[in-house]
Amino acid sequence: MDSFITIRFKRQTAKRFQQFSKKHFKSHTEAMATMLDFFFYNEISPRERLGPTGRTIEANLKKRINAVIAIMKDMEKTQTKPTVAMIESLFQIDTPQKKPLILEKKFTEEKKEVRFQEKRNSNNKL
Structure with a gap:
């Protein structure tokens, strides 16, 4: 069994560490070892800022x-x-309406009406 050593922390910092350790790890030793390994393997300092948080990145993306x-x-x-409207209008097959020429006369449509008629007298019989 490994021996223990005491380290002096301020009371507030020790309480925060104990709460964190109980929440994420089985023992305080495992919590401290994991944190030290994290900083060592990633070659970063605990005082460095890692950049924007997930919330700020999400807001920027939105x-x-x-x-x-x-x-x-x-x-x-x-x-x-x-x-699209112009292209559709080009491809529409629309039969043009056949319009009669201006000079063309349609005799079928014209009705010949007699405007004047001779008046027949019953007195003047021939």
């Missing part, structure tokens, strides 16, 4: 995604829909 969505919607309104 902003960028919203900006990309806005750009896509604008492109759809200004470029895609009008272009």
